[in-house]
Amino acid sequence: MAHEDEVPQNNGMxxxxxxxxxxxxxxxxxxxxxxxxxxxxxxxxxxxxVILENLSHFPGVTRENMKYWVGANxxxxxxxxxxxxxxxxxxxxxxxxxxxxxxxxxVYKKYPQMRPATTLQCDFKFDRDGAGRPCFTFNLQxxxxxKRMGIAGGRPEPERKVRRRRKKGDPGSGAAAADNxx
Numbered sequence: 001m002a003h004e005d006e007v008p009q010n011n012g013m014x015x016x017x018x019x020x021x022x023x024x025x026x027x028x029x030x031x032x033x034x035x036x037x038x039x040x041x042x043x044x045x046x047x048x049x050v051i052l053e054n055l056s057h058f059p060g061v062t063r064e065n066m067k068y069w070v071g072a073n074x075x076x077x078x079x080x081x082x083x084x085x086x087x088x089x090x091x092x093x094x095x096x097x098x099x100x101x102x103x104x105x106x107v108y109k110k111y112p113q114m115r116p117a118t119t120l121q122c123d124f125k126f127d128r129d130g131a132g133r134p135c136f137t138f139n140l141q142x143x144x145x146x147k148r149m150g151i152a153g154g155r156p157e158p159e160r161k162v163r164r165r166r167k168k169g170d171p172g173s174g175a176a177a178a179d180n181x182x
Contacts, residue, residue, distance in 0.1 A: 030046060030123060031043075031044065031046040031047045031049070031050045031123065031124045031125060032044045032046065032047055032121050032122060032123055032124050032138075033047055033102075033121070033122055033124040033138050034119060034120070034121050034122075034146060035079075035104065035116065035119070035120050035122060035138070035140070035143070036116075036119045037108070037115055037116050037117065037118065037119070038105060038108075039103050039104045039105025039106070039107070039108055040101070040103060040105075041101065041102045041103065041104050042094075042099050042100070042101045042102075043099055043100045043101075043124060044099070044124075045098040045099065047099075047100070047124040048098055048099060048100050050124060050125065050126055050136070051083075051100055051136065053126075054126040054134070054136075055083070057126070057134040058083040058084065058085075058134055059085075060084075060085035060086075061083045061084065061085045062085070063095070065085045065086070066083055066085075066092070066093060066095075067083070067084055067085065067086065067087070067090035067091060067092050067093075068081050068082060068083050068084070068090060068091055068092075068093055068102060069081075069082050069084070069089060069090055069091070070082070070102070070104050070106065070107055071129070071135070072104075072107040072110070072111055072114065074111045074113065074114055076139065076141070077114050077139060077140040077141045078137055078138070078139045078140070079104055079107055079114075079137065079138055079139075079140065080127070080129060080135040080136065080137045081102055081104075081135060081136045081137075082133065082134075082135045083134075083135075083136075091103065114140060116140060116143070118145045118146070119145070119146040120140060120143030120144065120145060120146065121143060121144050121145075121146050122138035122139060122140060122142060122143035122144075123138060123139070123142065123143075124136060124137075124138045125137060125138075
């Protein structure tokens with residue numbers, strides 16, 4: 001509990017008054033997904049908003065019963081995600097509140113030429129396929145390679161330590177080393 005004599009002193013900083021509150025689009029990019037070479041694909045917050053705003057185009061689909069299947073066009077390197085409420089061969093997406101996770105590894109297995117060499121960030125949008133079915137699409141050709149960010153200030157990431165596996169009975173650390181010191 002703070003006493004009156006422990007009141008913080010003037011720190012000399014000046015703060016500008018900001019009258020805008022809860023501006024959700026401040027500093028955010030457009031609707032995107034991040035897809036890895038293994039097929040793990042996650043939406044950005046804006047991508048999740050696009051999904052939730054367009055659920056009404058998918059009959060019977062709610063956030064709670066949402067399942068999906070994927071389609072691919074190897075000529076344009078575009079992947080489509082179709083939502084359904086129920087049916088055979090469907091997968092349930094991961095739902096982390098502001099992020100949805102899908103797995104498109106089956107596309108990369110069937111069309112190995114579509115597998116990205118690195119993690120890509122692709123624009124994600126609500127669309128309709130050639131048959132008029134609603135879907136969400138992203139194009140791998142237009143995706144940008146996601147760079148791993150180093151430490152703040154532009155410094156490179158520190159070297160990773162290479163861990164050596166001990167062989168059974170190898171003195172090193174732990175119980176085996178304690179037994180060898182006797």
